[in-house]
Amino acid sequence: IHERGTMKCGVKIDQWGMGWLNPDGSREGLDISYCRAVAAAIGLNPDTDIEYVLATGSTRFDLLANEDIDVLIRTTTWTTGRDAGLTADFAGINFFDGQGIPIRGDMVPNDGDYSPQDLDGLSVCVGTGTTTEGNLADWALVNNISITSVNVATGTEGAQKFVAGECSAFTGDMSAMVAKKWQLDNDGSVVDADGNAVAIWIAQELMSKEPLGAATRDMDSDFKDVVAWVWYGMVTAEEMGVTSSNYAQMATDACALNDDGATTDPGMCRLLTENLGLGTADNMLAGTWMQAVLDAAGNYGEAYDDAFCDGTYDGVSGSDAMNGCLISRAGTLNALVSEGGIQYAPPMR
16 A cells, blocks of 8 residues: 555445545545545545545455455445455444335335335345345345345435336435435435325334444455554544544643653553554554544544534534434444443553
């Protein structure tokens, strides 16, 4: 990566909140922040030294195996088969998700008494080569219903077919489904044969567990460690109250000696001023790698707020202090352990 001068990050371009490409060429989302954080950690400029590569459901692992990308950060579910059977190693889980299914109200009315049998005989758009494809088939089998899968390459294609009525429902990670429903509700593009607006509703059940994580190539253990601990560092920083705006002062205060000649806050000082053994023997991370991460992407809460909320979160006050969230973190698995979630970092020492 350093010889090339850039890091190639495999991403999405069409999932708001995770990986989104704006018309002006700028990118945003939790996955994009993670890419920026990894680049910053290894000493690159996150604004100029990242090559973003479109990684679709069917191409992403080939891109990784063929070294067309260095890291895959693209709403990819960590599964046994992928971990053991593909040339990929999974690192930090930056979003705990589940599979949801939005449904056209003109094809399956939401009468308050929904059951999976309401979808019997209907068509569902689903991404090719994704875990959602297998989950949908399993779900239909368990519920003894017949579903016609309409395979699509991207979420954008799935939404287009859904709008056109070529599928009665579509399925994917709930984070993507909520974002897509919000978009379709607001642009009024889903209409019936008479041109009347169609209500879109999301079935209450989750079909699966979808821990979404970053992946590196098999046996690339030093780089995998960096990718994983960048995420853990962002979580730890939020736990400690270290943010994109206070990290420099926090480092100074934490590493200062107290009246007894001891470091004031050894744990925080380590986080902000030591490489903790990350990197390689010939190319260790800088001692200030975590400060670079915070400057590029903020702590975990700040990155989440930038992705899903209004971007005003102070980084320390907890999920309830986030405003304007399309997908709230409060009360979900993505909250910190201190809030009842499962986002948790091993000790950084």
